[in-house]
Amino acid sequence: xxxxxxxxxxxxxxxxxxxxxxxxxxxxxxxxxxxxxxxxxxxxxxxxxxxxxxxxxxxxxxxxxxxxxxxxxxxxxxxxxxxxxxxx
Amino acid sequence: xxxxxxxxxxxxxxxxxxxxxxxxxxxxxxxxxxxxxxxxxxxxxxxxxxxxxxxxxxxxxxxxxxxxxxxxxxxxxxxxxxxxxxxx
Numbered sequence: 001x002x003x004x005x006x007x008x009x010x011x012x013x014x015x016x017x018x019x020x021x022x023x024x025x026x027x028x029x030x031x032x033x034x035x036x037x038x039x040x041x042x043x044x045x046x047x048x049x050x051x052x053x054x055x056x057x058x059x060x061x062x063x064x065x066x067x068x069x070x071x072x073x074x075x076x077x078x079x080x081x082x083x084x085x086x087x088x
Numbered sequence: 089x090x091x092x093x094x095x096x097x098x099x100x101x102x103x104x105x106x107x108x109x110x111x112x113x114x115x116x117x118x119x120x121x122x123x124x125x126x127x128x129x130x131x132x133x134x135x136x137x138x139x140x141x142x143x144x145x146x147x148x149x150x151x152x153x154x155x156x157x158x159x160x161x162x163x164x165x166x167x168x169x170x171x172x173x174x175x176x
Binding site for chain 1: 090093094096097098099100101102103104105107108110111112115117118119120121122123124125128129131132133135136138139142143
């Protein structure tokens, strides 16, 4: 039971990024996302991934690899925003 | 060492919400945040909090209680956005 709660929690906090990516791609902008939020989260999730690799935990590795991928997509749009702004 | 990586990872993925809250309060809008992202994350983090309470893990409880508080603040601004839109 307790492990089920952990699994569902992990699935949710990982997949939660999907609608955020959808929203950013739809508007072709990550304007409302804080760049610092993305940077801190990306470093944090990378460390969780490292933690999972050292612990040899497939669940941690898959969940955090997926979250990291999502954060990199969001970061890509954020960088695009900055370039667009600077060109104006 | 491995526990240190976990601690730093947890501290980062928790405190990452602070600049996002700062950005939302500054603009008085959570326009760029996906509502579904906030809903899924809030449920996910609540389950992580429940998991921490059952596991009696103070680290999990503190980290997720703080994240939950941050998500509720962001959700509050998102709801404010919806009301504002509907009034127009």
